[in-house]
Amino acid sequence: MSLRTLITQIFQTSNELLLHSENEVFLFPDVSNVTVTFTAGGVANTFGAWAEIVDSLAVTFSSRFTALPGYLSEIMLYNFSVANEVWIVEIGYGAAYTIAGRQRVRSDWTYLLDLLCKKIPAGETVYYRAMSETALATCNANFRYFYL
Numbered sequence: 001m002s003l004r005t006l007i008t009q010i011f012q013t014s015n016e017l018l019l020h021s022e023n024e025v026f027l028f029p030d031v032s033n034v035t036v037t038f039t040a041g042g043v044a045n046t047f048g049a050w051a052e053i054v055d056s057l058a059v060t061f062s063s064r065f066t067a068l069p070g071y072l073s074e075i076m077l078y079n080f081s082v083a084n085e086v087w088i089v090e091i092g093y094g095a096a097y098t099i100a101g102r103q104r105v106r107s108d109w110t111y112l113l114d115l116l117c118k119k120i121p122a123g124e125t126v127y128y129r130a131m132s133e134t135a136l137a138t139c140n141a142n143f144r145y146f147y148l
Helices: 003-022 061-065
Strands: 026-028 037-039 070-078 086-093 098-106 111-114 126-132 138-147
Touching (some): 026 061, 037 126
Antiparallel strands (some): 026 138, 037 138, 070 111, 086 126
């Protein structure tokens, strides 16, 4: 790797960190009695189909990125239907389901997970898919995000 390439990468990384530290953080869902439920695939240890992230009032997470691009900075997973199992959750966007973030967790805790993910472009649909050791297990999710 050339020195120029290394300096460019350091500069880009420092700009990303600055963006993360200087932006107002928003929540989804942003109402206390509203939930988002993730359902694992219908076969144990196998991803389910991609599904749009929607809260219990039918508000889509995608609606937060209609006009502006943004970053998903954290996801909280909690209220697992089956304890002491491993989950893998992927967040993707667009028709190609471009991976924006990915986490592996155990279902015996509540997790607040940092996701240093790719930018979600404005106007893209945001999806999730999940797998668990138990088919069709569920959990709840909350998100923190910010705009560029």
